[in-house]
Amino acid sequence: MSMLRIEKLTISRGERILATDLNFQVKPGEALVAEGPNGSGKTTLLRTLATLSPPLRGTIYWQDHALSDITEVYRSKMLFLGHTPAVKLDLTPEENLKVYARLAGAVTEPSAALECLGIRRYAATLCRHLSAGQLRRVALARLILTAAPLWILDEPFTALDRQTIDGLSSLLEEHLAEGGSAIITTHQQLSLGRASVARLPLGTG
Numbered sequence: 001m002s003m004l005r006i007e008k009l010t011i012s013r014g015e016r017i018l019a020t021d022l023n024f025q026v027k028p029g030e031a032l033v034a035e036g037p038n039g040s041g042k043t044t045l046l047r048t049l050a051t052l053s054p055p056l057r058g059t060i061y062w063q064d065h066a067l068s069d070i071t072e073v074y075r076s077k078m079l080f081l082g083h084t085p086a087v088k089l090d091l092t093p094e095e096n097l098k099v100y101a102r103l104a105g106a107v108t109e110p111s112a113a114l115e116c117l118g119i120r121r122y123a124a125t126l127c128r129h130l131s132a133g134q135l136r137r138v139a140l141a142r143l144i145l146t147a148a149p150l151w152i153l154d155e156p157f158t159a160l161d162r163q164t165i166d167g168l169s170s171l172l173e174e175h176l177a178e179g180g181s182a183i184i185t186t187h188q189q190l191s192l193g194r195a196s197v198a199r200l201p202l203g204t205g
């Protein structure tokens with residue numbers, strides 16, 4: 001059974017149609033990489049799959065149920081990380097993750113997630129004093145906190161140093177090996193070992 005299946009999806013932004021009649025599916029253990037130049041609609045597609053923007057036409061299915069029938073269930077199974085880190089600057093990394101953990105019913109301690117992303121020593125520093133890469137690591141720590149089977153990640157490697165890129169790639173590989181799925185945009189070369197990675201090209205901007 002597919003986790004996510006898309007049928008005849010048309011996406012738009014304002015008046016502009018960005019892609020028509022998209023058909024694809026993502027199964028457990030698979031990653032889909034949406035590719036295309038700036039402005040081709042990658043973020044719009046991911047926002048649509050994350051239920052933040054409605055599609056113009058077409059249907060999205062989660063485990064064979066139309067999303068419109070099971071929106072709340074779907075939201076509890078999916079973790080969306082947008083391309084700007086959704087982190088409250090007036091809170092510390094630990095406080096940010098505690099708030100998120102409470103809302104998401106986390107399965108891991110915030111401190112363990114910060115340790116895993118290599119930012120535990122900044123746990124008590126206000127986020128407004130962190131660098132761009134450190135902020136992104138705080139946002140990415142959510143991946144450790146939840147058990148969501150579907151990750152939707154918009155440009156997750158932006159601002160990360162080489163070591164953290166490798167760490168995030170390993171996290172993704174583990175997630176897929178455990179039967180999770182991921183839908184990703186990235187302008188970087190993505191290396192996910194033995195995982196099954198499909199590519200979805202979007203048009204010119």
Ligand SMILES: Nc1ncnc2c1ncn2[C@@H]1O[C@H](COP(=O)(O)OP(=O)(O)OP(=O)(O)O)[C@@H](O)[C@H]1O
Nearest residue numbers: 013014018036037038039040041042043044045205
């Ligand atoms: N809030 C908005 N209102 C109207 N149009 C928008 C809005 N945000 C983006 N767009 C337009 O929608 C189109 C697709 O944008 P989108 O962000 O989905 O592209 P993208 O492929 O993710 O680009 P990039 O690689 O630069 O991140 C662009 O032409 C953009 O100008």
